[in-house]
Amino acid sequence: MIRRHELSDAEWEFVGPLLPVSLRGRKRLDDRKVLNGIVWKFRTGTAWRDVPERYGPWATLH
DSSP, X not given: OOOTTSOOHHHHHHHGGGSOOOXXXXXXXOHHHHHHHHHHHHHHTOOGGGXXXXXXXXXXXX
């Protein structure tokens, strides 16, 4: 289910391939989930600490 403040499938198809692929270090969280959290923050205008937990830790998004 795509929520109002998240990237649509078409937007993700455009942005997803532009993200770097990390082969070393710790495995990253789901890029789409993190990016949706960042988009949610800027579309709603709330503080980083108020981003819902479904997007991951606010410090990761920040």
